[in-house]
Amino acid sequence: MDIWGDYFTISKWQDFVAGALESGSSPPIFNINPNDDREFDAIYLGGGAAGRFGAAYLRALGGRVLIIDRWPFLGGSCPHQACVPHHLFSDCAAQLMLERTFSGKLWFQELNDKTVSIKPIVELFRSGRTGPHAMMNYQSKEQLGLEFVLNAEAKIINAHTIQVNDSQFRAKNLVLALGAKPIVPDVPGIQLKGVFNSQSLVEKLDYEPGNTAVVIGGGKTAIEYGCFFNATGRRTIIVARHQAMSLLKDTESRSYAILMMEEQGMEFLENAELSAIQGDARQGKEGFHKNFRWHHHYRYRFYFYRDWRAGQFGAGCPNIGPGIGR
Numbered sequence: 001m002d003i004w005g006d007y008f009t010i011s012k013w014q015d016f017v018a019g020a021l022e023s024g025s026s027p028p029i030f031n032i033n034p035n036d037d038r039e040f041d042a043i044y045l046g047g048g049a050a051g052r053f054g055a056a057y058l059r060a061l062g063g064r065v066l067i068i069d070r071w072p073f074l075g076g077s078c079p080h081q082a083c084v085p086h087h088l089f090s091d092c093a094a095q096l097m098l099e100r101t102f103s104g105k106l107w108f109q110e111l112n113d114k115t116v117s118i119k120p121i122v123e124l125f126r127s128g129r130t131g132p133h134a135m136m137n138y139q140s141k142e143q144l145g146l147e148f149v150l151n152a153e154a155k156i157i158n159a160h161t162i163q164v165n166d167s168q169f170r171a172k173n174l175v176l177a178l179g180a181k182p183i184v185p186d187v188p189g190i191q192l193k194g195v196f197n198s199q200s201l202v203e204k205l206d207y208e209p210g211n212t213a214v215v216i217g218g219g220k221t222a223i224e225y226g227c228f229f230n231a232t233g234r235r236t237i238i239v240a241r242h243q244a245m246s247l248l249k250d251t252e253s254r255s256y257a258i259l260m261m262e263e264q265g266m267e268f269l270e271n272a273e274l275s276a277i278q279g280d281a282r283q284g285k286e287g288f289h290k291n292f293r294w295h296h297h298y299r300y301r302f303y304f305y306r307d308w309r310a311g312q313f314g315a316g317c318p319n320i321g322p323g324i325g326r
């Protein structure tokens with residue numbers, strides 16, 4: 001589908017992106033200037049934070065750029081599965097903790113002993129995320145004048161050539177900005193229903209989790225999600241292979257942060273390595289029952305592992321000698 005020269009409003013983009021995401025098989029979208037016969041200075045493979053901003057910068061310097069992304073929108077994983085949902089969940093957690101602190105006082109409702117549903121919050125995010133996607137497509141096309149191909153998986157042919165469906169594009173440089181994906185821990189039971197990471201929670205949560213959440217990992221993402229689960233009223237256990245919150249280098253600040261979370265009911269297990277998740281594959285009214293095993297046995301109903309993330313430079317990439325990080 002060639003959209004060069006067509007004016008897309010933000011709301012037209014929103015409908016378009018929503019339709020493409022829902023169908024899962026809509027055709028590529030080409031926004032390429034047919035009247036510009038200059039060679040591309042760079043093709044950015046991946047139009048996330050790295051690719052879109054890099055391309056916009058080079059274009060502002062006078063270069064000709066092409067961005068290719070497999071999603072029907074620019075902006076990448078941040079607004080789709082990463083930063084933005086976790087900011088929404090953090091905001092919900094802050095609001096809920098305020099309500100719990102003042103539960104039944106002043107104008108606050110009685111919230112103690114109540115569990116708040118997670119599924120509608122995830123659905124709220126899922127249904128609203130096409131707004132930012134539309135905004136970024138609009139800005140990229142109409143305001144930044146970027147050329148792009150969306151909804152198209154690209155294949156690298158060589159250091160100067162990219163293939164998208166039947167079309168090939170050449171550039172003086174290729175910039176690989178393919179992002180990262182979660183590394184799934186290699187332990188038995190990791191594929192069981194009820195086991196999530198930040199991507200699959202946003203994409204696949206289709207039931208209301210039970211009343212206990214075990215979070216594997218003690219870094220930024222894990223702690224933020226843990227605070228959210230805890231604020232919804234679930235028992236929340238953070239299991240960290242080493243020290244939790246080691247990103248806070250100052251011991252006093254770290255101890256204070258953990259103490260505050262413990263005061264809010266969160267439980268911490270440090271120096272504990274995940275070895276297996278056991279489940280009976282039944283998902284009844286009560287939720288999904290599993291045992292999480294390291295030194296102890298726990299029964300719980302909801303499990304979240306933090307994102308160990310791996311770059312995607314290697315995937316399907318011929319030896320083109322990319323200067324990673326440069």
Ligand SMILES: Cc1cc2nc3c(=O)[nH]c(=O)nc-3n(C[C@H](O)[C@H](O)[C@H](O)COP(=O)(O)OP(=O)(O)OC[C@H]3O[C@@H](n4cnc5c(N)ncnc54)[C@H](O)[C@@H]3O)c2cc1C
Binds near residue numbers: 069076082155
């Ligand atoms: C839960 C979570 C919370 C986070 N919170 C924050 C935060 O609060 N603040 C912050 O600054 N950062 C945060 N981050 C980090 C931030 O999301 C990433 O640093 C950022 O999204 C990386 O951008 P990127 O362009 O490198 O990759 P991405 O945004 O992932 O972009 C890569 C793009 O490449 C495309 N692509 C991949 N393969 C192909 C292919 N073969 N063909 C075509 N296209 C392809 C993908 O569709 C994608 O659009 C968070 C991350 C996570 C996981």
